[in-house]
Amino acid sequence: MKLLLSLLLWINFAGTPDLATIRKMYPNVTKSDSNAKEFSAKMADISDNDDKILVAYKAASILLDSNYQKKLTNKIARFKEGAKLLESTIKSEPNNIEIRMIRLSIQENVPRITGYKKNIKEDQKYITTHYAEQNGALKDYLKDFILQSKSFSEKEKQFVK
Structure with a gap:
């Protein structure tokens, strides 16, 4: 029974990527x-029930995948x-x-025609305002993005250097 439980836990955790790996991959x-x-x-x-940061990266992967769809209807969907x-x-x-x-x-980075450029100023302001409150690893990651x-x-870029 312990072996079965251990195996199930291992399979569950092995399938979920860790945040550090995802952060390393995302800029590229x-x-x-x-x-x-x-x-x-x-x-x-x-899944939608996982850590919300990972869900956000999954959403980004879906948005990225839309670029590689051959049919316009599939791209839009x-x-x-x-x-x-x-x-x-x-x-x-x-x-x-x-x-x-x-x-x-x-x-x-999305084309203007998508209509999905409405939160740029809001997010930029939020990041600028709350940047100093973040921990070391996340702060470094945000700094690389901002620069x-x-x-x-x-x-603003000088502020984070």
């Missing part, structure tokens, strides 16, 4: 098709699915700075 997902596919595969088993998941995740944790960073990173982001001014 748009650099190649293989990076994007690897990221999407890693996020595929995340995947995009809407990812955006809806990301928005519901933010609604459940509106004060989570990392989830807002994920949304900002998506909205900075490469188009949404932050040079003055």
Whole structure:
């Protein structure tokens, strides 16, 4: 019985990617098709009941996957699915700075025609306001994002250096 319980727990934890790995992968997902596919595969088993930060990364992977759909209807459907998941995740944790960073990173890079660029200023302001409150690892991750982001001014970028 103990063996069976141990095996089930191992399978459950082995399938869920750890946040450090995901954070390491995320900045590079748009650099190649293989990076994007690897990221999407890693996020595929995340459910809506998992850690909300992982759910937000899954939403980003769905939005990214929409780029690789051949049919326009499939592109639109995947995009809407990812955006809806990301928005519901933010609604459940509106004060989570990392989830807002994920949304900002998506909205900075989607075409204007999608209409999904409406929260850029709000998220940029939230990140700027709450950056100093974060712990070391998350602060470093946010800093790397801010320094490469188009949404932050040079003055804001100097603030995080």
